[in-house]
Amino acid sequence: MIIVDFRARMYRRFAGKAFIEYFVMEISSTVMFHRGFEQQRMRVIYWTSLSDKPILNLFGKSVTKFHLIYSIVKPIIRNRESMYLYKNLFLASRPWSFTMTAISVSVGAILGAIDGSFSWGLYLLTLIGTICMHGAANLINDYYDVASGIDSQEVSTAQYRPHPLVEGTLSPRFVKAEAYVLFLLAALIGIYLAVTRGWIVLAIGIVGFLAGLFYTAPPLKYKYNAWGEVSVFLMWGPLMVEGAYFVQRQTLSMDAFLISLPFGVLVALVLLANNLRDRVNDESRGIKTIPILLGRRKGMRLYAALIILAYLAVVIMSLFGPLTLWSLIVLLSLPLPLHFLRQMIKDTPDDADAQTAKIDTAFGILLVVSLVLERFL
Numbered sequence: 001m002i003i004v005d006f007r008a009r010m011y012r013r014f015a016g017k018a019f020i021e022y023f024v025m026e027i028s029s030t031v032m033f034h035r036g037f038e039q040q041r042m043r044v045i046y047w048t049s050l051s052d053k054p055i056l057n058l059f060g061k062s063v064t065k066f067h068l069i070y071s072i073v074k075p076i077i078r079n080r081e082s083m084y085l086y087k088n089l090f091l092a093s094r095p096w097s098f099t100m101t102a103i104s105v106s107v108g109a110i111l112g113a114i115d116g117s118f119s120w121g122l123y124l125l126t127l128i129g130t131i132c133m134h135g136a137a138n139l140i141n142d143y144y145d146v147a148s149g150i151d152s153q154e155v156s157t158a159q160y161r162p163h164p165l166v167e168g169t170l171s172p173r174f175v176k177a178e179a180y181v182l183f184l185l186a187a188l189i190g191i192y193l194a195v196t197r198g199w200i201v202l203a204i205g206i207v208g209f210l211a212g213l214f215y216t217a218p219p220l221k222y223k224y225n226a227w228g229e230v231s232v233f234l235m236w237g238p239l240m241v242e243g244a245y246f247v248q249r250q251t252l253s254m255d256a257f258l259i260s261l262p263f264g265v266l267v268a269l270v271l272l273a274n275n276l277r278d279r280v281n282d283e284s285r286g287i288k289t290i291p292i293l294l295g296r297r298k299g300m301r302l303y304a305a306l307i308i309l310a311y312l313a314v315v316i317m318s319l320f321g322p323l324t325l326w327s328l329i330v331l332l333s334l335p336l337p338l339h340f341l342r343q344m345i346k347d348t349p350d351d352a353d354a355q356t357a358k359i360d361t362a363f364g365i366l367l368v369v370s371l372v373l374e375r376f377l
Contacts, residue, residue, distance in 0.1 A: 088164040089178050092142065093135035096161075097357065100267050101134045102127060103364030104236050107263065108244025110371040111256045116249055122197070126247045129189035130240060133205070136182035137212030141223075143175045144216035150224075150285055155278065161354070183209060197247050204243040211235055224287045228275070229268040237264015255322035262310040263367065266360045272303055274353035276344075300344060307337045310363070326377075327370040333362035
């Protein structure tokens with residue numbers, strides 16, 4: 001029945017304007033092949049082989065039913081799993097984590113707007129470049145985690161979030177290739193910004209690239225030696241915020257540096273929460289993390305202390321500068337960490353890092369809103 005309907009639509013639609021109707025047919029054929037691919041493909045090839053008479057002249061070229069349909073469905077036939085490949089490549093980059101990058105870039109850009117003019121074009125270029133860098137770092141880190149035997153089906157991370165590499169839905173070569181493509185895109189944007197705005201952008205980009213690559217890659221693999229939290233703090237705190245500020249203002253700012261610290265700390269706590277949860281598994285694999293070096297109790301105390309310090313820093317800077325009283329609205333997110341800390345004291349949940357990321361997001365969005373209010377009110 002699907003094929004009959006498709007054939008009727010083809011005759012009906014191609015009686016009129018060829019160029020417009022070509023795209024109508026392409027869309028309908030894609031929907032048709034979305035399910036039952038193999039069976040539908042065989043039916044169409046069989047049906048189209050019955051008649052090969054020209055049905056219209058498209059841009060001066062005679063087009064038959066077979067040529068027309070085959071030209072549309074050929075990419076689907078040859079790449080049966082292409083849609084799943086792209087989906088898995090996207091998921092492998094951990095796109096849900098890009099909110100933290102967007103917040104850091106936005107904080108730096110808005111601080112630049114408070115001190116002077118603001119360019120949407122420069123902001124978007126900075127955002128796209130840093131997201132490409134972030135995605136590439138996620139991919140290359142997962143690649144080496146799996147290659148080193150750190151990540152497997154048994155680890156908690158693979159239980160609550162998509163992990164295409166561990167699940168076997170992506171080959172390592174695809175993941176590594178995507179990582180370097182994203183690194184290349186980030187480099188191209190960084191070079192353009194460095195040429196048009198200043199060499200400091202290039203310096204920050206190189207530091208970000210090296211930090212992202214050697215996070216789990218040899219020879220450094222510094223994440224496995226308890227330096228991961230420090231790196232994350234620096235990347236999503238001072239470097240990313242100052243970099244976004246510099247792109248807007250072509251200078252660095254002590255105010256931007258200070259304001260970047262609380263959010264950088266909270267982003268680092270995502271990794272600390274992950275390491276608290278995976279302490280036993282990591283120790284069995286010979287990895288050194290802060291919770292392994294300190295023990296769970298002291299690691300948990302450090303986690304709680306840093307959350308308190310992050311919120312306390314915003315209060316102090318709101319009262320004495322460089323933030324304004326608008327930034328006290330960040331305290332509206334305080335119930336989230338308080339509730340989660342009570343849960344963490346009892347036991348570290350499997351999604352401890354995801355829950356911490358929610359705290360970061362709420363904190364960061366409110367900080368961005370407060371800066372926008374300061375800019376326009």
